[in-house]
Amino acid sequence: MVKVKNFIDTPSQTAGPFLHIGCTPSITGINIFKDELGSTPFTDISLNEEINIKGKIYDGNNEPIIDAMIETWQCDENGKYFNYQGFSRRVTDFKTGEYQLKTIRPGNQINVDGTIFPSYILFWIVARGMNSPLITRMYFDENEIKSDLMFKNFNIQDRLKTLIPYTEDKKNFVFDIHLQGKKETIFFEF
């Protein structure tokens, strides 16, 4: 049974163009906190497990968004989530709009019913002009998600490729996010 709620949750509002002051203050020259959140998702990423993801977020005019923040959340290589690692905070470059993330490749996870589902990194995106966050996932293998039950419920087979990065090589991925148009990325709600 679903419990009926007493209250509604507080509405979201845009993070605005100056989100860096509160979220990544050192970029604006403010260095008062002990450390900044999410500067790396895992400490001591070894060279042989390291992967690099970069990309841009394109708006409806196909312009890269230069004032976005992306938070990523992922499990470790064994598919396990921890509350002290796996989180990162990236911002897009003021000039080029590019974000970069050094992390490890997450492992597959096991559903409650024992089925395995493909590994992914959650992307949570806020920026000026976004009244609420956009949530997407970067998967690694298109065939894996094509056979995933969750996606079979939707008639979006032709859009699934928007969740897959361009793979330069085993360690380097380009994951661009498109807000509109033919290449519009799939976004999720829960």
Added chain:
Amino acid sequence: MIKKHQPLRRFPDYKSSIVRSPENEPLLINFSNSEITGPLFNKNILNENDNNLILNFSKNGEKALGQEIFVHGFVTDENGNPLKDVLIEVWQANAGGKYRHQNDPSNIKLDENFGGCGRFITSSDGYYIFKTIQPGAYPYPNRGIEWRPKHIHFSLFGSMFLQRLITQMYFEGDPLIKSCPMVNSIPDINARKLLVGKLDLSKTDEEKILGYRFDIILRGKHQTYFENKIEGS
């Protein structure tokens, strides 16, 4: 599938939302481990003055300029249960409406004693409090030049990513709230009121500064789909 108490992603009165919102409906899926887990933060990441924006950027112990205020309240879930250990980050303009940010085009003076950010963690009863100065209203380009009501940006981490929230607190009585397209992007008029911090004189004698009360509610572990079904919206 619209949650009437959450803003529309595309709200043409807020011009930049037109090119920064998807054209397709989001895919409504069951949450998995990535939504019901999340990073947790504890108080040892905090410095003593992280919750005092009047002092946390000060040079030679001088205070930031402006009307000193405190903002306090409780963070709860939708059933009123307190949420402890919620990390809250805040950021705002200075008293003149200027942000300490390289992309702020305003020619208002920066306050050398004001950075404009703070952070703190809710106590076991979900309570938070911080001190700051009243931020100024500022103009921004929208349909021509428009004015943002005075506001403080809030970012919250609950115990799972599903609860992640960025929002803004406005100030009771500010005449600019009514015409703000970001506020008006929320279809439910009553939900807009949740973003208004209320003048709170209850602790004024103690603190010797003006108080505002701002309670925040984070969503729980239920599906949007069921939620709509139950409420029949």
